[in-house]
Amino acid sequence: MNARRVAFLLPHMRPGGAERAVLNWCKALDRSRFAPMLMLKRAEGAFLEEVPDDVPVIDLGGARAARLPGRIRTMLRGHGVEIAYSATSAMNLALCAAARGTRTKVVISEHTSPRAYLAQAKWPFVRRAVMRRLLPRADALFVPTEAIGAELSDIVPKLPPATVIPNPVVDRIDFCRPRERTADAPLRLVSAGRLVPAKAFDILIDACALLRDRGLAFLLIIHGEGPEEAPLRARTASLGLSHQVLLAGHAADLSQRLAEADLFVLASRREGFGNVLVEAMAAGTPVLAAASDGPRGLIEDGRTGCLVPVDDAAALAAAIIAIAAAPDAAAARAAAAQETAARYDIAASAKALADSFARL
Structure with a gap:
């Protein structure tokens, strides 16, 4: 059976928690099951240097919010993407708008508090209304903690049940402390x-x-x-x-x-x-x-x-x-x-x- 094509959608690959999680998954996913690719609003950021050679990086050209779903839809169809995973609130909205009418399964995720994000967003009532309209189109919701899933589901009541996926952070732990402080050192x-x-x-x-x-x-x-x-x-x-x-x-x-x-x-x-x-x-x-x-x-x-x-x-x-x-x-x-x-x-x-x- 051919590996399924999965696209990870992010605004960029500048260092951050969601970006690190996606990067580590791209490195570790079983290639006999899944063929990962990155779709970035802008192909920029220090983490690009660590992307594996077999992971295509697709630059969406920094499209404005109104045009971004169209660019994403074109890429999903053109690359035969079967599953698309988006991280960050803005990319979740863009993907849910883009994937309608395609065969792509949509997975949205949140890596920070949705309430805190809305509290600092411009036009929070408009953003909340758009979230409630678009996000229920998702086929799945993946979150790193139950608390984030519960918070988002409270804001958008018709979401799919949240699936908790522990963040991929460490590949080895040395249980010996590597450094001890000397008494006179700062x-x-x-x-x-x-x-x-x-x-x-x-x-x-x-x-x-x-x-x-x-x-x-x-x-x-x-x-x-x-x-x-x-x-x-x-x-x-x-x-x-x-x-x-x-x-x-x-x-x-x-x-x-x-x-x-x-x-x-x-x-x-x-x-x-x-x-x-x-x-x-x-x-x-x-x-x-x-x-x-x-x-x-x-x-x-x-x-x-x-x-x-x-x-x-x-x-x-x-x-x-x-x-x-x-x-x-x-x-x-x-x-x-x-x-x-x-x-x-x-x-x-x-x-x-x-x-x-x-x-x-």
Whole structure:
């Protein structure tokens, strides 16, 4: 039997959680069952360098929202796509509009809180109405957590039942801690994510000013790219932190950077899941996060990591100081967290995805 053609639709391949999940699936899907391809609104982003050679990348030309469904429909038909999986709210709408009248099975997905997205969207009532009209055309809904599925189904009542597919994050876990901090070395903090307001790097930088004022020796390295880079650099400079807070851009070897850290910090205001949090857990690095939806589902506070309130620089700084003062307790939490990370194995996730595709 020939492998079924499955297309993954994304706006781009800039580093992000949904993009990383799709990239890992493209690498791991059983080629005897499925032949994956990428359809991108714009064929751009650092993750393009990691796309396997046997995965075609189709550039949809940056079409505007009104024209995008037509471009997608043409590509679905032209490439004989049997299953199309879309990630992000905008691509879900475009795919559902495009696939009507084709033989393509439509799978929509969400990787972040739909309510939080609507709260920040332009014309949220219009967006909600369009979602309710178009999304029920989907043949399946795949989500990384039950909470995201329940939230979307509450907003769009006629959706198919949600199927939970664990995110594909780690392919191997070294259960030996790769790095120990020397007593006189600065605390090495690492964070990562798109440089956008939702990731709250501004709050993390403010927390670093408090750490300095309280006499803690530290170095924070932030990996990521995005539109907030200039404002964040300006904030760092204005607080006199340019030598202690580094914006290091995209890291192709992020797992190694995480393993070298004393503490991974995720300050996000909203986080549907938190792939990078799982990567840090897998690396054996202690984790601290603001208690948005994703981290609350991944971290058992006090046992596998630490949680603090969202948008609270003082609480973030206090937690970092407490963790630095008790390295043995932090190491014990990090060891327990590796068991959590093991649930998000890439091969197991790809098999779950393939089996769910097959049931369509």
